[in-house]
Amino acid sequence: MKKPIIELKDVWKIYRMGETDVEALKGISISINEDEFASIQGPSGSGKSTLMHLVGCLDLPTKGHVFLDGHDISKLTESQLATIRGKRIGFVFQAFNLIPTLTAMENVMLPMIFNNVSRWKREKTATELLMEMGLKERMNHKPNQLSGGEQQRVAIARALANDPEVILADEPTGNLDSTTGKHIMDLIRHLSKEHKKTIIMVTHDPYIASFAKKKVVIVDGKVGHDHEYLKKILWKSNHEDKKGNPKGGKK
Amino acid sequence: MIKDFAMLSISTFKARKMRSLLTMMGIFIGVALLVTLVSLGRGLEDSITQQFESLGTDKIYVFPGTNMFSAAISDQTFSESEFNALEKIKGVKLAAGMVFRIGRIEYNDEVKYVSIVGIPLDEKREVFKSVHNMKVEQGRDLKNGDKYKALAGIDLTLKDIVFSKGLRPGDKVIVEGQDFDVAGALARIGNPDDDSMLLIPLGTARELFNQEDSYGYILLQAQEGALPKAIAESAEKKLRSIRNLDEGDENFSIQTTDDLMETFADILAIVQAVLLGLAAISLIVGGIGIMNTMYTAIIERTRQIGVMKAIGATNWHIALIFQIESGLLGLAGGIVGVLIGMGIGKLIEFAAHSANLTFFNVSFPLWLIVGALSFSTILGIVSGVLPSMQAAKMKPIDALRYE
Numbered sequence: 174m175k176k177p178i179i180e181l182k183d184v185w186k187i188y189r190m191g192e193t194d195v196e197a198l199k200g201i202s203i204s205i206n207e208d209e210f211a212s213i214q215g216p217s218g219s220g221k222s223t224l225m226h227l228v229g230c231l232d233l234p235t236k237g238h239v240f241l242d243g244h245d246i247s248k249l250t251e252s253q254l255a256t257i258r259g260k261r262i263g264f265v266f267q268a269f270n271l272i273p274t275l276t277a278m279e280n281v282m283l284p285m286i287f288n289n290v291s292r293w294k295r296e297k298t299a300t301e302l303l304m305e306m307g308l309k310e311r312m313n314h315k316p317n318q319l320s321g322g323e324q325q326r327v328a329i330a331r332a333l334a335n336d337p338e339v340i341l342a343d344e345p346t347g348n349l350d351s352t353t354g355k356h357i358m359d360l361i362r363h364l365s366k367e368h369k370k371t372i373i374m375v376t377h378d379p380y381i382a383s384f385a386k387k388k389v390v391i392v393d394g395k396v397g398h399d400h401e402y403l404k405k406i407l408w409k410s411n412h413e414d415k416k417g418n419p420k421g422g423k424k
Numbered sequence: 425m426i427k428d429f430a431m432l433s434i435s436t437f438k439a440r441k442m443r444s445l446l447t448m449m450g451i452f453i454g455v456a457l458l459v460t461l462v463s464l465g466r467g468l469e470d471s472i473t474q475q476f477e478s479l480g481t482d483k484i485y486v487f488p489g490t491n492m493f494s495a496a497i498s499d500q501t502f503s504e505s506e507f508n509a510l511e512k513i514k515g516v517k518l519a520a521g522m523v524f525r526i527g528r529i530e531y532n533d534e535v536k537y538v539s540i541v542g543i544p545l546d547e548k549r550e551v552f553k554s555v556h557n558m559k560v561e562q563g564r565d566l567k568n569g570d571k572y573k574a575l576a577g578i579d580l581t582l583k584d585i586v587f588s589k590g591l592r593p594g595d596k597v598i599v600e601g602q603d604f605d606v607a608g609a610l611a612r613i614g615n616p617d618d619d620s621m622l623l624i625p626l627g628t629a630r631e632l633f634n635q636e637d638s639y640g641y642i643l644l645q646a647q648e649g650a651l652p653k654a655i656a657e658s659a660e661k662k663l664r665s666i667r668n669l670d671e672g673d674e675n676f677s678i679q680t681t682d683d684l685m686e687t688f689a690d691i692l693a694i695v696q697a698v699l700l701g702l703a704a705i706s707l708i709v710g711g712i713g714i715m716n717t718m719y720t721a722i723i724e725r726t727r728q729i730g731v732m733k734a735i736g737a738t739n740w741h742i743a744l745i746f747q748i749e750s751g752l753l754g755l756a757g758g759i760v761g762v763l764i765g766m767g768i769g770k771l772i773e774f775a776a777h778s779a780n781l782t783f784f785n786v787s788f789p790l791w792l793i794v795g796a797l798s799f800s801t802i803l804g805i806v807s808g809v810l811p812s813m814q815a816a817k818m819k820p821i822d823a824l825r826y827e
Contacts, residue, residue, distance in 0.1 A: 231734060231820045251819075252738040259736015270731040270824075274435040286428045287736040331735065 175206040177240070178338055178371050179228055184237035186223050186394075197223040199394040200237070205387070207338070210365045210372045212385035217377070220394040222343075225375045229262055229341045230254045242338070259288045263332025263370075265361075267344035269324040271316040277303060277327045278312045284334040302330035306360070322353035329360055333368070340364055342374040346381055358384050426748060433749040436721070437756075443717060448757040450713030451803065454706035455761025455796050456768065459788070461703060463769040465696045467786035472688050475783060479555050481681045482517075484644040484656050486510065486663075488676050500675060501638035506666055510642060513658050515650030520548035521639030523629045529622060530598035534587050538580070539621040540599060542629025542640075545570060551645050556618065563593030563608025566625060573607040574599070575623040579616065579780075581609045586620050599624065600632050614782045652680040707800075710757065711807040718750050718811035729815055730823025743816035747808050754804015758797045765796070 186198040197220045205211045205228075213228075215221035226232040227239055230246055231254075238247050241257065249257070258264075263284075271280045281299040290298070303312050306326040316324050325345065332340055342361060346354030362384055364370045376382050390397040437444040488500035502510075502521070511519040523542035528535060543549050545568045553559075562581070566573055574597065581590040591597060595606045604624065613619050630636055644659065646652045656678045663669075663676055679687070722729070729742055737745075769786040776784040 226821045229734070231824070252740065255733060255736055255738040255741075255820075258734060264731075264734045266731070266824075270727065272432075272728055272731070274439045275432065279431075279435075282428075283732070284735040286425060287732070287738070287741055289425070292428075335736065 175208065176243075177204040178207045178209075178242055179373070180204045180240040181224075181227065181234075182238045182240070184227060184234045184239060186220070186227065186232075187235045197394055198227075198234070201391075201394070201396055203389055203396060205371060205373060207371055208365070208369050209387055210362070210385045211374070211387040211389060212382040213373065213375045213389045213391060214377060214379070214382050215391035215397075219391045221375055221377075221391045224391055225341065225343055225373075228373055229264065230258050255287075259284055260335055261337045261339060263335070263337040263340045265325070265328050265332050265340065265342040265345045267347035269316070269321070269328045269348070271324055271327055271331070273316050276313045276315055277308060277319065277323075277330075280316070280327055281330045281334055284331060288335050290335070298334060299330070302333050303327070306330045320353075321349050322356060325349065325353075325357050326360065329357075329364070333364070333370075337370070339371045339373060342372065344376055344378075345374065346378070347376075354381070426744070429745050429748045430752060432745060433752050436749065437752075440721075443720075444753065444756075447713050447717040447753055448760060450710035451707070451754055451757025451800050452710075452761035452764060454703055454710045455758050455800050456764040457703040457706060458700065459762050459765025459792060459796055460768045460772070461696060461699045462792050463765070463786040463788050464772060465692060466789065466792075467769075467773065467784060468692055469689065470787060471783045471785060472692070473685065476681050476685045476688075478557060479681050482646040482648075482652055483551075483555055483681050484646065484652050484659065485679050485684070486642040486644065486659060486676065487678075488640065490675065490677055501635060501640055502642055502676075504637040504639075506663060507639055507642060509662050509666060510644060510659050513644075513655055513662065515647050515655050517645045517647040517650075518548055518551060519645075520544050520551050520643045521626070521641070522552065522643070523626060523633060523635050523638070523640045525629075525633050525640075527600050527622075527632075531587050531591050531595070532589055536586050538577075538586065539617060540629065540632075541621055541623050542626040542633075543623055544626045551643060555643060557613050558618075558623075559611040560608045561611035563606070565608060566623065570607065570625050571628055572602060572604045573625065574604045576606055576609045577619045577621045577623075578610055578612045579620040580622065597622075602632060612780070612782070614780065616780050619780060652682070656680050656683075707803060711754075711803045714750050714753050714804055714807035715811060717753070718746060718808050719814070721749070722746065722811050722815045726818065726823050726826040729818050730820050730826065733818075733820035734824060739816040742818075743812040746812035746815050747805060750808025750812070751801050751805040754807070755797065755801040757804070758800030761800065762793055762796050 181201055181203050184198055184201045185196070188195045188197055201224065213221050213224060223232070227234055230241065233239075233247055233249075238245050240246070241261065246254065246257065272283065275283065278299050281302055282295045285295040285298065300312070303309065306329060308323060308326055308330070311319060311323055316327070319327065340361070345361060346357050349357060358381060361372060361374070365372045372385070374381070374385060382388055486502070488502060507519065507521050510516070521544065525540055526537050527540035528537055543552050543566070545566055549566070560575065561578070566575055576591055579585045580587065581592065583590045591606055593606050593608050597604050597606060599622065630638070644655060646655050660674065660678050664671065664674065667675070669675070732742060766788055769788065773784060773786045
């Protein structure tokens with residue numbers, strides 16, 4: 174049986190906003206196994222972003238425990254968390270988040286600089302990853318010289334730079350057209366199948382979520398169970414913004 | 425890693441050329457000012473020391489008036505008896521008296537006013553000539569028995585400086601209505617006043633200026649082993665008693681070469697201190713400029729900081745990145761500043777040489793260059809401390825959320 178790589182046990186996250194406490198997560202317990210392809214779905218305000226931050230070791234829970242590979246990370250310092258993130262988690266963001274002044278190559282090498290990898294190894298790894306992402310001709314281009322799809326492929330190469338166990342993708346296709354989005358999803362599926370990475374993908378798009386084997390739905394800071402209710406909420410969140418206006422007008 | 429972070433900073437500078445340049449400008453103006461001032465100050469100090477050393481430290485200068493600068497325009501003079509008293513002071517090897525005035529010269533139907541200096545014709549004239557760095561280059565020197573003969577400063581012999589046609593040894597000039605023969609001309613002395621003077625025999629000058637039995641300026645030379653300072657003190661006492669003056673009421677001034685050197689060094693030190701203070705203020709302003717730029721950069725790159733933290737940058741990495749960036753801004757400002765400062769220094773030297781102040785040379789000692797570069801780098805680093813700490817302390821989730 175596969176062992177869990179990420180495990181949340183009765184996790185609470187409470188933000189203090191002015192005079193009131195906002196409970197973003199209310200006692201969430203989930204477990205994601207090694208090599209699993211999981212999606213976290215939920216409408217905006219459901220707490221899925223907060224959940225992603227905890228899973229990505231970007232933040233610590235107010236109550237409860239987060240285990241990464243069996244180790245409780247809930248009591249670590251920011252620098253210890255940073256080192257763990259650098260070595261064991263690769264991030265893919267909706268807005269790509271490449272460093273605009275660096276070339277594709279340099280962007281992919283950056284996590285390895287923080288991880289004290291030798292220059293020679295950095296160049297070799299970055300070159301291999303960019304070639305795997307089909308960006309052989311694009312290595313010395315800056316982000317603004319690349320298309321959205323190409324930028325996201327650079328970001329995926331960057332996420333793989335330190336060979337982490339977990340890839341955390343936050344709406345990876347959110348800024349892409351559907352064809353390009355499909356290509357990116359194929360790449361992510363490739364990471365899961367060929368690289369045996371654990372993939373945790375946050376999305377509100379049911380089509381994108383359908384690539385995942387395991388689906389976690391978050392509603393109102395809890396793991397959701399009611400299938401029909403969820404379907405309704407997810408449909409709503411896909412077609413309307415928070416105030417109930419049809420989507421597309423703004424954002 | 426530092427090298428990699430430096431590359432990251434340089435890529436940022438390239439993307440923000442104008443802002444980086446403006447920030448650096450705040451530093452390089454201060455550094456350029458500093459380098460120029462110090463190199464000029466050093467140059468002045470060196471050339472003054474050199475000049476005074478060439479005068480010899482055994483000379484004592486006695487001027488009418490309360491300071492040496494007023495001597496040339498002073499009506500006061502020393503009498504023959506005062507001169508004799510000074511000559512008899514213990515330790516005085518010889519005393520030479522001179523007379524000088526701004527006088528009218530006529531040559532080739534042109535009239536000019538220049539310094540006319542009456543010098544002794546006996547062996548004493550050698551002291552005077554050595555002190556004032558005079559060498560006869562054309563024609564012959566003045567000698568005993570000359571009456572209406574003159575030695576011309578080099579500028580008088582050149583075309584279009586004083587006279588449109590330079591005068592030559594053998595030419596006739598009319599000084600204060602009296603005909604003189606030009607016996608010879610001096611080599612360049614190095615300052616425009618001295619180079620345009622006309623030397624005539626002391627006796628002739630006294631007649632011409634109605635200054636029988638008086639001297640405009642007395643030069644004493646100490647015997648070997650005698651202290652110029654002690655001679656200066658006795659000379660002062662003696663002149664005071666002859667003139668019946670209380671201490672502090674002197675209407676003359678006596679200075680040794682050391683005194684003159686000190687006076688110049690003091691003036692120079694004050695001027696330099698004031699100017700360096702200004703340079704320091706401008707550097708502090710430059711430092712504040714760096715700090716401001718760094719704060720702006722951090723706000724602008726908040727999201728990048730979040731991304732870097734997400735992909736494994738520790739607080740220390742982030743602080744180091746911004747620290748290197750501000751240090752590099754300081755260093756780059758320093759390099760440009762040193763180059764501009766050296767350029768301005770050389771330009772001033774060139775201008776001084778063009779104005780015939782040939783003794784003036786700027787100097788750029790290694791410590792000045794290394795010091796200016798280290799100082800500007802440290803200034804950059806120090807200015808970056810607070811912004812870097814702010815960047816390092818950002819929480820990754822807040823930074824990532826920042827739009």
